[in-house]
Amino acid sequence: MVPLIDFLIHEWLDVDELLTRPRFAQHSRGSIDDLVTAASDIAGTYFEPAHRPSDLVEPYVAGDVAVLPEQTRAAWNAYRDFGFLAAAHDEEHGGMQVPRVADLATRAIFHASAASVSPALLTDANASLILKHGTEVQKRVFAETELIGRWTGTMAMSESQAGSSLSDVATRATPDGEDFQDDPLGHRYRVVGQKMWISNGENDLGENIIHLVLAKIPGPDGTVDPSTRGLSLFIVPKFVVDEDARIVERNDVTLVGLNHKLGMRGTANTALAFGDGGHEPGGRRGAIGYLVGEPGRGLAQMFHMMNAARTEIGLLGAAVGFAGFAVSLDYAKQRHQGRHPQAVGKVADSPQVAIVEHADVKRMLLAQKAFAEGALSLCLYAARLLDEQQTGEPADAARATRLLEILTPVVKSWPAEWCLEANSLAIQVLGGAGYTRDFPVEQYWRDQRLNMIHEGTHAIHGLDLLGRKVLLDDGALLADLHTVVNATGVAARTAGLVAEADDLLAAWSHVRETTDAAWSTGDPRDALANATPYLQGFGHVVVAWILLDVAVAASRSRHSEAPGKLAAMRYFYAYELPKIGAWLDVAGRREPLCRDLPLSEL
The missing domain is CATH 1.20.140.10 (Butyryl-CoA Dehydrogenase, subunit A, domain 3)
Structure with missing residues (x-):
């Protein structure tokens, strides 16, 4: 994978130009290559040996902890100790200020070596959210401690009765006494509810686990906003800590059980209870949580x-x-x-x-x-x-x-x-x-x-794409994408890839026409009944564009990976791009079958 990454980040995405910018001034092409090499070495030494054991030896519960295989802990420790977790973050937060394109390139290497081993995905995202929306104390105590790998992080949204329908979230948060606004870690609430499908919601990789929990704050009369506008976000740690990141006491967060999955079995996928009375900090019901930003x-x-x-x-x-x-x-x-x-x-x-x-x-x-x-x-x-x-x-x-x-x-x-x-x-x-x-x-x-x-799921992203993204700002996002797709077509013609350029631009025109046709009645029920086929056709055209853009770079390169880039593109244009009509046509004609089919006919 390293030669492929080398071609993509240097020959195609021009990471060298990024390195001339002030944020990345301390890096060079050599240091970026060293980072990729280090990722490959650590992946080979620690992650690849953990791949099969993570599947055969699933996490198990010992007390109230999910125990992971020893190979998983060794891989996590190597990843953490090198500093990969914080690599793209600001130096003031313990990071290296590596370009994100280089950071994700290293993560691809780790994912390819052992997909279910590292909890870095959600820990990094958790810390990034707190750095974006948290108070200065929350950033220092929670985000920075996660980024050095002392603690891990999760995202706790789903509930068994809600799933993707977040307006139905039943978890509640109430102010923790009259002094709830005086805690240095933020406005302190008591959180009560259950969350499902939480990746690494319990593990034995760090000292603490920081949950970001969606919950609703009841009003004075006890009612809550029934829509997603009523959702607030809370930092709920497994262990309550002080403003110096020292553990104080066990919070009321309980592991209900592990979900046993088809794959990714090395990740402890959990059901958690907040405030069920198993561990009542201060003798009061509810897990202590700290509000992030403003309510709602x-x-x-x-x-x-x-x-x-x-x-x-x-x-x-x-x-x-x-x-x-x-x-x-x-x-x-x-x-x-x-x-x-x-x-x-x-x-x-x-x-x-x-x-x-x-x-x-x-x-x-x-x-x-x-x-x-x-x-x-x-x-x-x-x-x-x-x-x-x-x-x-x-x-x-x-x-x-x-x-x-x-x-x-x-x-x-x-x-x-x-x-x-x-x-x-x-x-x-x-x-x-x-x-x-x-x-x-x-x-x-x-x-x-x-x-x-x-x-x-695909349905959610299809609805997001066709129901919102292509319509935003009177189609400005779609217009920007049109500009870069068209630029690739022009560059491809210059590189001698004329037939492929013509195919790409014709396919893109099909997407634009389908978008207009899907919304021609102005009725969301007509447009969105086939949002998933629309996403499939749209996605195939986007990847055709990406592969042609990569091929243009390959056509002027002597890199060892260049010939393979042209072969991959030619395969896709010969065998895959012709499929888009089957998806786009049902969206364009607003096919009503799936929307209107009587349940008795299923």
């Missing part, structure tokens, strides 16, 4: 964490897809079976060939390559936009923000769907061996399957 701003604040997590889920999907591709490519080169078609009837005189020489095996390998590399490139492009958003000139930063808005649904959902297909093809290349635990490809598939649900 919880969901808006949580989106800061969710969007970061969505990009990381896309990256996770890409990395696991790439891992499966690497194993199946190696297997296909070594496994000999069958003969070339021209050798039929001459078996005695014709040796068997490696299966990589068969056309259909090449097809499956090229598909995996296009899906995994397209997904990884898309996620690193999003990371490059984050850097532009933070350090670019005002107009460039604003455009990067708009592009991130419209691309995030695709960044999360497309890698999850199509790298699952890549992992399925990896099993197919190995044949019967792929279906056994003698090879890791079956675990990759199981680990990958969760990503289609993690951080929002």
Whole structure:
């Protein structure tokens, strides 16, 4: 994976230009390469040996702690001790101020080595949210302590009766006595409720676990706002601490149980109870929580964490897809079976060939390559936009923000769907061996399957894309995306990729026409009934654009990875891009079948 990352960040995304900006002045191309090399070394030494044990030895409960395999703890310690957790953060918060594109490149290496081992994903996102919305004391006590790896962090939104319908959240938070505003850690509340599907909600990796919990604050009459506008956000630690980050006492946060999953079994996925009376700090009911920002701003604040997590889920999907591709490519080169078609009837005189020489095996390998590399490139492009958003000139930063808005649904959902297909093809290349635990490809598939649900299903992201993003600011986000897609088409023609440029621009026109047609009646019920097919078609066109943009860079490069970039792009344009009509056409004609079908016909 390191050569691919080297090509993408240097030859395509021009990280060297980023390093001329003041925020990254202490870094050089050499230091970025050293960081990637260190990630590869640590991943090989600690993460790869933890991959299979994390699947075979699931977390178990001892007392009120979820115990993880020793290999997982060793991997986490190595990751933490090097400083990867805080790498992209400000130096004043203990970070290295590494560009996000380089930071996510290193994370791709760790994800490909052992997808379910590290809780860094939510710990980093948790700390980032507190740094964005918390008080100075909250930043120092909670975020900075997480970023050095002493504590881990979670996101506690879902509830068994609510799921993605956050307006139905039943967790409540009430002021903790008359002096609730006087606590140096923030306005202190008592939080009561249950949360479900909390990744690493319990673990034995650190001294404390910091939960970010969505809850509603009842009004004076005991009623709550029934909409998502009533949600507030609270920092609820497993152990109550003082303003010097010293543990004071056990908070009333109880592990109810572990969820046993198809894949990603090395992550302790938990159900938690807040304020059930198991550990009542101060002898009063409810877990102590500290309000983040203003009441009623919880969901808006949580989106800061969710969007970061969505990009990381896309990256996770890409990395696991790439891992499966690497194993199946190696297997296909070594496994000999069958003969070339021209050798039929001459078996005695014709040796068997490696299966990589068969056309259909090449097809499956090229598909995996296009899906995994397209997904990884898309996620690193999003990371490059984050850097532009933070350090670019005002107009460039604003455009990067708009592009991130419209691309995030695709960044999360497309890698999850199509790298699952890549992992399925990896099993197919190995044949019967792929279906056994003698090879890791079956675990990759199981680990990958969760990503289609993690951080929002396709339906949620389709509704977000077609129901909100393409309409924002009178279509300004879509117009920005049009500008960069069109620029790639122009550059591709200059590079001699004329047919592909024409195909891309025709496909993009199809997306624009479908968007207008879906909303032609002005009725959301008409437009949104086929939001998921719209997302699928939109996503395929976006990845076609990304792959062509990468291919343009490859066409002028002597990098060893360059020829493969052109092959992946050509596969996608020949075999995948023609599929978009099946998705976009049902959205464009506002197909009513699924919306109107009587339940009696199911």
